[in-house]
Amino acid sequence: MSFYNELRLRQQLCDTVIRVDGAEFYAHKVVLCKCSPYFRALFSHWSTPDCMTYDIPGVSPSLMRVIIEYAYTGFVPLTKQNAQELFIVADRYNITGLLQACCDFLEKQLSPLNCLSIWMLTDTFYHPELRHKAIQYALSHFKEVVVNCADFLLLSAQQLVQIIESDLLIVKQEETVYEAVLKWIAYLPEERKEYSSLLFSKIRLAWMSPKYLIENVNESELVKTSPECRAMLLQTLNPILDHMNSYRSFVCQSLAKPRVPPALLLAVGGWTDGSPTSLIEAYDTRTDCWVDLACTTETLRAYHGAVFLDGSVYCVGGFDSVEQFSTVHRLDLASQTWQEVSPMHASRCFVSVTVVNGYIYALGGYNGHERLNTAERYEPRSNQWTIISSMHEPRSDASCATLHDRLYICGGFNGIQCLFTAECYNPDTDQWTLIANMSSRRSGVGVAAYADHIFAVGGFDGVSRLDTAEAYNPSTNTWSNVPSMPTARSNFGISVMDDHLFAVGGFGGVTTIPDVEFYDIKTNVWFSASDMKISRSALSCCVVNGPNNMTDYASPLNTSELHLPSKEEDEMEQ
Missing domain, CATH: 1.25.40.420 (Serine Threonine Protein Phosphatase 5, Tetratricopeptide repeat)
Structure with a gap:
């Protein structure tokens, strides 16, 4: 095609002239016929064989130039300014390749500001895949759309009904x-x-x-x-x-009837009935139900870390009753598939894991021989782990959380005793700083950032399992007591969802437990939630949000009658 394009640019062997508002474009009929059935019909059915000049209505010279260049090069310079116009022109002249390129571009550009205009565009210029993506985006970002999108006020009553009656509105x-x-x-x-x-x-x-x-x-x-x-x-x-x-x-x-939840709490892996498990359960606060997920972990593992980042759940380190892992597996929530990514530099079970500014941090742990004070971080884009500064002391069975772009790790076990120390890491300076000690020694502790504080909950003090909890204020470098959990536990899952602090499962001192409780800082009270389906300790919890296929993970009470028109149904309606 570069040969034909060179001939076009030199106006050699051209057998047609496309005229738009006085502008003339020399071209070869055979090239334009290959690009679009419209041109084939124009040259072979709607004109005489000796006709060379064709006036094309309903398109600007600048857009026709893009169309002809696309016919010869297969390339189109799409921008936010011209994509919708080119979409309309490509639809009108049945330029399939250009239409798909515009759809792909518009899909990537979807935002709260333009998703409704793109959705309404597909009412007139029909493309079921783009229509489906646009309405899904609007449903997933409804609050932002209402606040920021001028097109929201221009919706028809029927269009607004279609949005707010959807069970998939998040x-x-x-x-x-x-x-x-x-x-x-x-x-x-x-x-x-x-x-x-x-x-x-x-x-x-x-x-x-x-x-x-x-x-x-x-x-x-x-x-x-x-x-x-x-x-x-x-x-x-x-x-x-x-x-x-x-x-x-x-x-x-x-x-x-409940809608699809904006977020779900996942309980990943752990130790149950004397062995590690690969089971993942998802908790929906709206229905107070746990659901078994089909996408179990890639390997049996306990004493690991699980975090959510950019649409994926990462399982870091852990133990399968034989081996301490350095491996890391990633679950892509959209495709529900697992992939092994780069391993850590060290094997780590009893590891503490969190996310800061798009990086995953793995701290301390046990490698099968010694308790570790080393730490490393993972960058998903490069798929690489990098060693960072070591902590002040070895910590396995600790827990960590992120608050205001700082990383806090609390408690743990150093190989001799349970710890009440805590420290803070600054990613900008790669430095660790000891902070005020907790009031209790806590190994197998749950640590979470909640209400601008770092909460340290439960754990083992060397004698018994704890139900106590305390909160650290970074502004004053002080810990204060908060109400105790109803259930003493260590090695449990902990996460914050729907403005509540959840404690999930764990070891109660005699056996593993399925109990789930949550703390509401507004009422200063702990409440019970539905138990997990199995008792387990040494699990890891994380909160996931955002995937368009949230219905694949939500409670059956949410999914039994959920309905978003399929592409085929959309086509029938049109």
Whole structure:
């Protein structure tokens, strides 16, 4: 094709001229025919054989230049400014390759600012794959779309219904959906108030806070002026006012059905029934259910670390009852496939793992011979581990967390005694600093960043398992006591999700336990959650969010009737 393009540029052996608004483009019919069925029909059916000059309507000279250059080179200089225009032109003239290039580009450019315009574009210029991606993006970033996207206010009532009735709409709070409806109606109140009851019926009222329902929704003009909205609200409020703990089961399904959760807590691997396991369970706070995942870990492992980064779960180090691992495996949540990545420089079980600024850090642990004070970090882009400064003392069976771009590690075991020391790492200077000691020695401790503090929970003090917890304030370099867990435990999973601090499983002193509890700093109280399906200790927990296939991981109560139109269904609707 470079030969033909050279002839075109020299205007040699050209047998056609494409004219657009006075601009003329010399070309070869056979090249343009190969590019698009439109040109083939134009040259062979819609004109006489001796015709050389063709006037093409509905396209600018600059876009026609791009089309012809694409026909000869297969390359198109796509930008944010021209991609949608070229998409329309490629669709109109049936230039399949250019259309796919535009779709691929627009998909990569999806953002809260443009996802609705791209979705609406595919209403007119149909491309099911791009349409599917655009609506998925809007559903996954709904709050940002409502706040930042001017096109949100221009949606039709039917388009807004399609979004807010979807079970795949991801919001942390259902109040976000209600307030979005109010914002949309307020933009053109006289025209849109007739849709109030239709839109209100798509809001999952039973998943809103009872206080918000009573103080905000109940007093809104929307409810006061619409008998239909008032009736729907009462269907939800009456069971709440009757003090029913399971009031959602008394509310009609359309108002009480849960949506896909914005995040899930994964419990990965661990030690159960005297041996390590590869099982992964996922916890959904909205349904208070644990679900077994089909994508079990690549190997049996316990005393490892698990973290979530850029759509993947990484399992780091660990122990299979025979060998201490240096290996690292990555689970791609989108494809549900495992891949082994570069191993660490050292074998590490009882390892502490966290993420800081896109890097995975692995600290301390036990290599089968000694407790380690060494540390290293992993960069996913280069697939390389790099040694960093060593900690002040060896630590296995410690735990760590990230707060304000600093890494904190607490407690552990140095081979002689359980530790109450803690230290902080600054990635910018590659330096460790000892911080104030905890009030208790804690090995097998759970450490998490929560409410601008570092929480150290449970563990083993050398004598017994602990139920106590304490919180570190970096501003004052002090620890303070917080309420104790109901269950004493060590070697458990710990994570923060939905503004709650979760403690999962562990060893209770006699046996492994399945118990799950969470701490709410607003009430300063620990609550019980549903137990895991199996008892296990030496597990690792992490919170995942963002994958478009969240339904593959969520509770069956969320997925049994979830529906997003498939590409085939979309095509039938068109």
